[in-house]
Amino acid sequence: MKRWTLAAVAIAIAVGGIYSAKAQMTAVVPAALATAAAAVAAPASKDQARAADVESVDGIVAALYDVISGAAGQPRDWDRMRSLFAPEGRLMAVGARPEGSYVLRSMSVEDYISRNSKAFATMGFFEREEARTTETFGQIVHVFSTYASRHAAGDAKPFQRGINSIQLYHDGKRWWIVNVLWRAEDEHLTLPERYLRSH
CATH class of the missing domain: 3.10.450.50 (Nuclear Transport Factor 2; Chain: A,)
Structure with a gap:
């Protein structure tokens, strides 16, 4: 997850060059953390539990x-x-x-x-x-x-x-x-x- 987050930040910086690295970190890292939290909370199956x-x-x-x-x-x-x-x-x-x-x-x-x-x-x-x-x-x-x-x-x-x-x-x-x-x-x-x- 750490490697993925750093890669996401690098891509975001390259695409949005007018923004500072610090701004990109602020925007991307919380989104990555939210994605990780959702993955942990998701059921092991696509089917919802009763x-x-x-x-x-x-x-x-x-x-x-x-x-x-x-x-x-x-x-x-x-x-x-x-x-x-x-x-x-x-x-x-x-x-x-x-x-x-x-x-x-x-x-x-x-x-x-x-x-x-x-x-x-x-x-x-x-x-x-x-x-x-x-x-x-x-x-x-x-x-x-x-x-x-x-x-x-x-x-x-x-x-x-x-x-x-x-x-x-x-x-x-x-x-x-x-x-x-x-x-x-x-x-x-x-x-x-x-x-x-x-x-």
Whole structure:
């Protein structure tokens, strides 16, 4: 962005030679900053988000769970998912390696879509929130969301549980997901009682 701004200033000075460099800086730099701010605030998708999805923390968390859930072969509304995330949003999973170390797999929204579309074509996946712990400060919110994953919506027992750590921010008009970081239960780590109830 810095390189682009300097180039824009140079072009403006060359075209409008009767003006001083200082005048051109005054005119061009704020416009460039406004363009940059608009780019950051713009949805990751050209499609507008549903108002109900992004007007509240409850709405955007519910939309996240809803958009990834469905029966085997059921198309997911990936444009809806894109509209929930800030352009720089990430999805990250913590997993154990066989030798006992842990690895972080980081994905963009597009990475998540491409990696899971094939699996969702042949496998039912329904994930729902079981409990939530929320911390809020101004325009930022951290949601510790306990999840349960099932292959069918009516399955009595989930095949997996864990925590989705969801970071959100509000731009004055709507909520955005910045990051989702998750860790599943395993034989060495079970969910403590405090994360099995909302508070």
